Amino acid sequence: MKSQRIFVIIGSMAIVLLVVLALVLPRVLTDQSTTSTIETTTVRRGTLTASVSATGALGPAREAQLAFSTTGSLVKLDVKAGDSVRAGQIVAALDTRELELQLAQAEAGLAAAQARLDQLQSPASADVTAAQASVASAEAALAQLKDPNPNDVLIAKTDVEKAAAAVARAQAEYDRIGGASNPFIAMTPQSLALQSATLDYQKAQAVFNARFNPTETQLKQAQAAVEQARAQLARLTNPSPNDIRSAQANADQARAARDLAKTRLDYAIIKAPFDGVVTRVDVDWGSTVTAGRAVVWIADISEYRVKLNIDETDIAKIRVGQEATINLSAYPGVTIPARVSDVASNATLVQGVVNYVVSVSLNPQQPVPLKLGMTADANLLIANRENVLIVSNRAIRAAGNNRYVTLRKDDQTTQEIPVKTGMANDLETEIVSGLTEGQVVIISLLQANPLNSGFGAPRR
Numbered sequence: 001m002k003s004q005r006i007f008v009i010i011g012s013m014a015i016v017l018l019v020v021l022a023l024v025l026p027r028v029l030t031d032q033s034t035t036s037t038i039e040t041t042t043v044r045r046g047t048l049t050a051s052v053s054a055t056g057a058l059g060p061a062r063e064a065q066l067a068f069s070t071t072g073s074l075v076k077l078d079v080k081a082g083d084s085v086r087a088g089q090i091v092a093a094l095d096t097r098e099l100e101l102q103l104a105q106a107e108a109g110l111a112a113a114q115a116r117l118d119q120l121q122s123p124a125s126a127d128v129t130a131a132q133a134s135v136a137s138a139e140a141a142l143a144q145l146k147d148p149n150p151n152d153v154l155i156a157k158t159d160v161e162k163a164a165a166a167v168a169r170a171q172a173e174y175d176r177i178g179g180a181s182n183p184f185i186a187m188t189p190q191s192l193a194l195q196s197a198t199l200d201y202q203k204a205q206a207v208f209n210a211r212f213n214p215t216e217t218q219l220k221q222a223q224a225a226v227e228q229a230r231a232q233l234a235r236l237t238n239p240s241p242n243d244i245r246s247a248q249a250n251a252d253q254a255r256a257a258r259d260l261a262k263t264r265l266d267y268a269i270i271k272a273p274f275d276g277v278v279t280r281v282d283v284d285w286g287s288t289v290t291a292g293r294a295v296v297w298i299a300d301i302s303e304y305r306v307k308l309n310i311d312e313t314d315i316a317k318i319r320v321g322q323e324a325t326i327n328l329s330a331y332p333g334v335t336i337p338a339r340v341s342d343v344a345s346n347a348t349l350v351q352g353v354v355n356y357v358v359s360v361s362l363n364p365q366q367p368v369p370l371k372l373g374m375t376a377d378a379n380l381l382i383a384n385r386e387n388v389l390i391v392s393n394r395a396i397r398a399a400g401n402n403r404y405v406t407l408r409k410d411d412q413t414t415q416e417i418p419v420k421t422g423m424a425n426d427l428e429t430e431i432v433s434g435l436t437e438g439q440v441v442i443i444s445l446l447q448a449n450p451l452n453s454g455f456g457a458p459r460r
Contacts, residue, residue: 039443040408041392043435048390050383050425052317054308054358058328058374060299061361062274067294068094069267077285079296085272091296094268094289103261110254117247135229141222156208163201170194267291276300279372299372304362305341306376309348309355317382318343324360329375331368338362340380385423389431395441396421396429405435406442414442 072094079091173190185191280297283289306326310318322340341361347354360378364370396419397404407415419434435441 038408040440041395041443043389043391043431043437043439043441045387045437046390048385048388048423048425048428048430049381050423051379051381052310052314053377053379054310055375055377056306056308056360058370058372058376059305059307060276060301060372061303061305063276063279063297063299064273065294066091066270066273066296066298067292068092068270068289069291070094070264071291072268072289074283074285074287074289077281077283079278079281081278081281083278085276085278085298087272087274089272090269091272091278091298092270092283096265096268099261099265099268103258103265106254106258106261110251110258113247113251113254117244117251120244120247134232135226138222138226138229141225156204159204160201160208163197163204166197167194167201170197270296272298274298274300275302301364301372304364304370304372306338306360306362306378308358308360308378308380309350310358310380312347312354312356314382315343315356315358318356318358318380323381325379325381326360326362327377327379328368328370329377330371334368336362336366338378383423385430388422389435389437390428391431391435391441392443393424393427393429394443407435408440408442 074092075095076090076093079085085091170190170193174185174194177188177190178185182188276298278296279299281295282297283295289295318340320340320343324338324340326336326338328334328336338360339362340358342357342359344357347356349355358380360380391405395405397406403419403421404416405419407417409415417434420432422430422432424430
C-alpha cells in the first residue's frame with residue numbers, strides 16, 4: 001500500500017516536470033537561437049590595385065638546340081653543362097681534315113680564276129707596256145725586212161766583201177804550199193785559215209741575205225709575229241665580251257666550289273649562336289654523330305622569362321611594358337619585380353579555351369638564386385588607384401545597376417545607403433561617393449546557435 005503511494009507521487013512529479021518543460025523550453029531555445037553576431041569593416045583610404053594572375057615556369061630569354069648538319073666522328077667537345085659560352089665560340093666539332101683540304105684547293109682555284117678575270121677587266125700597266133714593246137719590236141723587224149736602211153745595207157755588204165777578200169787571201173796561201181796536191185795540207189795553218197775565212201764569209205753572206213734579201217717565208221713569219229703581238233695587246237686593252245663572260249663564269253664556278261667546301265666544313269662545326277649557358281650535353285667525345293641530332297643545348301639567361309596563358313577576357317588589359325610581380329614556389333614570401341615583354345597577336349587553344357601567350361621578363365640579378373624551370377606565379381598590374389576610399393567587396397550589395405551598403409550607425413541602428421563604385425579587384429572596391437573614411441559598414445550577420453556552437457556559427 002505504501003509502495004503504491006510512492007509510485008503515485010513520483011508519477012505526479014514527472015507529469016508536472018513535463019508540463020513545465022513544455023511551457024519553458026521553447027522560449028529558451030527561441031531566445032538562444034536568435035542570438036546574433038554582426039561582422040563589420042571600416043571604410044579606409046589607401047591604394048587599390050587590380051591585377052591578372054597566371055602561373056608559368058621560369059625560362060630563358062631564348063634557347064637553342066644545336067646539331068651537326070653532317071655525319072661524322074666527334075673530335076672536339078669543349079663544354080659541359082653549366083659552362084658559359086660566347087656567341088661564335090666553337091663548342092663541338094667533327095673530324096674536318098679532309099674538308100679543310102678540299103676548302104684549300106677550292107680557294108686556290110678561286111684565286112686563279114679571279115686573277116684571270118681581273119687581268120681581263122683591268123690589265124696591269126706593266127703587262128700593257130710589255131705588250132706594246134713587243135708590237136713595236138715585231139713591226140720594226142718587219143719594216144727592216146721590207147725597207148732596209150741604206151747605211152745598214154752598205155755595212156752588211158762591206159762585211160760580205162771583207163769576208164770574201166779574206167777568203168781570197170787564205171786561198172792564195174793555201175795554193176802556194178801545194179793546195180790539195182799537198183798530202184799534208186790538212187795539217188797546215190794555211191788550210192785552217194782558209195776554212196775559218198770561208199765560214200766567216202758564209203756567215204756574213206747569210207746575215208746580208210736574211211736582213212736585206214729576205215725570202216717569202218721570212219716575210220710571212222715576220223708579218224705573223226706582228227699580228228700576234230698586236231692581238232696580245234688588243235686582248236689586254238680591249239678584251240672580247242666572250243673572253244670576259246668565260247672568265248666570269250670560271251670565277252663564279254670556282255667561288256661556288258669554294259662556298260660549298262666552306263659550307264661542308266661549317267656543317268662539321270657547332271658554334272654558340274649567342275652568349276649563354278650550356279644546359280645539356282648529349283654526346284660523348286669520339287662517338288659517331290648523325291646529322292640533325294641535337295647534342296648541345298644553350299640558354300640565354302641575360303634575363304629570365306615566364307610565359308603565361310592569359311584568358312581572352314583579360315588580354316585587352318595587358319600591354320607591353322606593364323609592371324608585374326613574380327612569386328616563386330621555391331622561395332615563399334619573396335616577391336620579384338618584372339615587366340611584360342611580349343603579348344602574342346595570335347590566340348592558342350588550351351583545353352578548348354581561347355588564350356594568348358604573354359611573356360613576362362625579370363632581371364637575373366635577384367636576392368635569391370634563380371633556376372630554369374621554377375614554378376612562377378605572376379601578377380600583372382592592370383590598374384592602380386592611390387588615395388581612394390576602399391571597402392570590402394562583401395559589404396556591397398547589387399540591385400540592378402545600383403550598389404548599396406549597410407551603414408552601422410550605433411549598436412542598435414543600421415542604415416542602407418546607395419554608393420557609387422569605381423575600380424575593383426577580387427577583394428576590394430573603390431567607393432567614389434556615398435561613404436566617408438572611418439565609417440563602419442556591415443559585411444554579414446552571423447547567427448550563433450548553441451546547438452551548433454561546437455562547429456562554429458554558420459555564415460549567411
